[in-house]
Amino acid sequence: MPYVTLSDQVKKMHNPQRSDSFVKELRSAVREGDVLAADLPTRFELPKQYAKRGSDATYSRSVKDMVIDATPKFEAWFEKVNKELSPARSGGRVKVSVEAIEAGLVDFKALAAETRKKMGASFSKGQALGKSRSGKAKTPAKKTKK
Structure with missing residues (x-):
């Protein structure tokens, strides 16, 4: 069975500014049993840039990486979620x-x-x-x- 990491999937997203929403959707799908995944001890930086209020400085968040079972069901789920998060907001x-x-x-x-x-x-x-x-x-x- 092929496995992929969350950090690799985030890199495949069409709109990296929506990576935080993608992580929330993935965690929700894992919790509901739609996607099989497990936490890894490593962390990675999300590509989304957050702006600090009142200044021009930006920062990014880091989240726990996950290993995901890359089944056809997961690939279909990823395409659907990626399409939903694609439009520029x-x-x-x-x-x-x-x-x-x-x-x-x-x-x-x-x-x-x-x-x-x-x-x-x-x-x-x-x-x-x-x-x-x-x-x-x-x-x-x-x-x-x-």
Whole structure:
């Protein structure tokens, strides 16, 4: 059986700034029994750079290395998690574009459903507004005598 280390898997990530999230996901998968892994006594530095508040200095964290059983199930899990952590989180969302949709970073079906929902809400709002205006004819204001 082939074995790989956590430090090697972190090097294979598309977005190294998300390495801390990957380690959390892996530990969770090991705890739930989805992935077989064991702790090693050595530690390694994560490639993620943390910024210190109020200064330009950065630092990195070190975590315990693990040995992982590299089964096809683990490889599929790694690809899924790596894809989820791949988008750059500059604004918290991936900018919608044809390239992003083709690359699989944006779910097209969910985007289409959201657009349909928005258009339906806008249409029904316009219909309700039109009905409320047409149903009530304005009566002229009454003149008061002084």
